Amino acid sequence: MYSDKVMDHFNNPRNVGSLEDANGIGEVGNARCGDIMKMYIKVKDNIITDVRFKTFGCGAAIATSSMATEMVKGKTLEEALRISNKAVTEALDGLPPAKMHCSVLAEEAVHAAIADYKARLEQKENE
Ligand code: FES
Numbered sequence: 001m002y003s004d005k006v007m008d009h010f011n012n013p014r015n016v017g018s019l020e021d022a023n024g025i026g027e028v029g030n031a032r033c034g035d036i037m038k039m040y041i042k043v044k045d046n047i048i049t050d051v052r053f054k055t056f057g058c059g060a061a062i063a064t065s066s067m068a069t070e071m072v073k074g075k076t077l078e079e080a081l082r083i084s085n086k087a088v089t090e091a092l093d094g095l096p097p098a099k100m101h102c103s104v105l106a107e108e109a110v111h112a113a114i115a116d117y118k119a120r121l122e123q124k125e126n127e
Contacts, residue, residue, distance in 0.1 A: 003094055013065070024118075038053065060099040065109065067092050
């Protein structure tokens with residue numbers, strides 16, 4: 001049912017945890033199942049230099065968030081925003097159709113963390 005890559009990222013998720021010096025944090029929830037994902041990013045000179053996540057959710061959500069963190073690390077904010085849940089699931093060699101909604105959580109969490117970073121930046125500029 002699940003690809004080897006999904007199983008690998010589920011069993012050994014990358015970048016799990018939180019970041020003490022994160023300057024962007026996004027938390028999103030999946031209304032369908034109630035699962036929650038929190039994404040921490042550290043941005044320097046418009047580049048995501050570090051990222052961590054915590055997912056209180058299913059295996060597919062854990063695998064997609066793990067893969068998403070690997071894909072956004074080292075990217076500019078614009079590049080990270082262009083990484084879709086489809087790209088993340090393709091990088092995992094696919095997900096069963098019934099689990100596709102789980103991958104949306106990872107994309108939304110990245111977007112929420114970047115939005116938080118931008119809001120903090122704006123606030124700093126206005127101070
Ligand atoms: Fe909730 Fe997968 S079932 S994110």
